[in-house]
Amino acid sequence: xxxxxxxxxxxxxxxxxxxxxxxxxxxxxxxxxxxxxxxxxxxxxxxxxxxxxxxxxxxxxxxxxxxxxxxxxxxxxxxxxxxxxxxxxxxxxxxxxxxxxxxxxxxxxxxxxxxxxxxxxxxxxxxxxxxxxxxxxxxxxxxxxxxxxxxxxxxxxxxxxxxxxxxxxxxxxxxxxxxxxxxxxxxxxxxxxxxxxxxxxxxxxxxxxxxxxxxxxxx
Numbered sequence: 001x002x003x004x005x006x007x008x009x010x011x012x013x014x015x016x017x018x019x020x021x022x023x024x025x026x027x028x029x030x031x032x033x034x035x036x037x038x039x040x041x042x043x044x045x046x047x048x049x050x051x052x053x054x055x056x057x058x059x060x061x062x063x064x065x066x067x068x069x070x071x072x073x074x075x076x077x078x079x080x081x082x083x084x085x086x087x088x089x090x091x092x093x094x095x096x097x098x099x100x101x102x103x104x105x106x107x108x109x110x111x112x113x114x115x116x117x118x119x120x121x122x123x124x125x126x127x128x129x130x131x132x133x134x135x136x137x138x139x140x141x142x143x144x145x146x147x148x149x150x151x152x153x154x155x156x157x158x159x160x161x162x163x164x165x166x167x168x169x170x171x172x173x174x175x176x177x178x179x180x181x182x183x184x185x186x187x188x189x190x191x192x193x194x195x196x197x198x199x200x201x202x203x204x205x206x207x208x209x210x211x212x213x214x215x216x217x218x219x
Contacts, residue, residue, distance in 0.1 A: 003195060004113045006206050010191060011117075011184040015045050017212040018187045019170045024208065026166040031150060040148060044167040047144040048174025051136060055179065062179050064128040068098070073135065075128070077102045087197050089189070090127045092134040100127050107196040114192060123193075126186045129176030137168060145171050 019041030023029050032040070056062045059070055068075060073096045081087050081101040091099045105127070109120035118126075137143055145168045149161040173186050180186075191209070195202040 001203070001206075002113060003111065003192065004117065006203075007114075007117045007188060007192060010188045010206065010209065013185065013187075013209055014213075015170075015174070015185065016041055017209060018173070018185050019044070019166070020212040021187070021205075021209045022166040022169050026164060028150060028152075028162065028164055029166075031152070032164075040164070040167055041170055043144055043148070044170040045174040048133065048171035048176075049178045051133065051143070051171075052175045052178035055132075055136070055175075062181070064125055064132055064176070064179060067132060068128065071135070072096060073098055073132075075100065079103055081197075087194060089193055090131050092131045094135075094138050096135070098128065098131045098135070100124060100131075104193040104196070108193050111196075118189075118192070122180070122182070123189060125180050126176050126182060126189060129179045130172045130186065132179075133172035133175040134168070137171075 016038055020034075020037060023032070023037050023041075052062075055067065059067050061067065075098045077100055079102050081089065081103045087104070089101055089104050093099070105120060105123050108114045108123060137145055140146070146163055148167055149163055152160045152162055154160075176182070177184075177186050187209075191202050191205050194205065
């Protein structure tokens with residue numbers, strides 16, 4: 001399968017299927033039933049979309065770079081993507097630090113097939129938009145991705161709850177898709193950018209996404 005064929009199919013994947021994929025990478029995945037996951041995914045997507053619309057009104061622009069400038073965020077572009085043995089494309093560090101790794105974007109942009117699907121500038125805009133969501137998430141205590149929790153354990157009158165990292169990623173993708181008016185889920189970048197580091201693993205990721213149904217999130 002060519003990278004173009006893979007991306008075409010990924011571009012048709014619905015939000016629920018992408019959300020199930022995100023959940024599959026969350027350590028709390030098996031503590032939540034599929035129906036509950038679908039409900040959470042829909043709410044996370046709505047959260048991201050609503051915040052994008054509020055952000056555009058608040059700043060009078062949908063340009064993520066201008067929004068970052070107004071907010072006074074520090075944006076740096078480290079070359080290496082390998083951080084602590086993990087391939088990272090970007091990183092937000094509170095309170096105002098955003099890193100966008102140059103190497104993954106440049107590698108992807110050097111592929112003619114990829115450039116026909118998404119430009120280098122679009123990739124950077126989508127990545128920055130996603131990290132902007134994490135900035136706003138830190139600022140808003142009542143945002144859905146922070147108020148939705150699950151109970152991990154109970155002991156007499158005590159209980160321990162946790163937020164769900166997957167919901168933050170799902171909402172962040174919806175936010176940057178809406179803000180940048182991108183035609184399909186930016187989750188596709190997870191696979192496109194990773195392809196240059198490990199094609200076999202990227203194809204496994206692709207197969208996993210497609211296994212969730214592709215159009216309705218059901219196996």
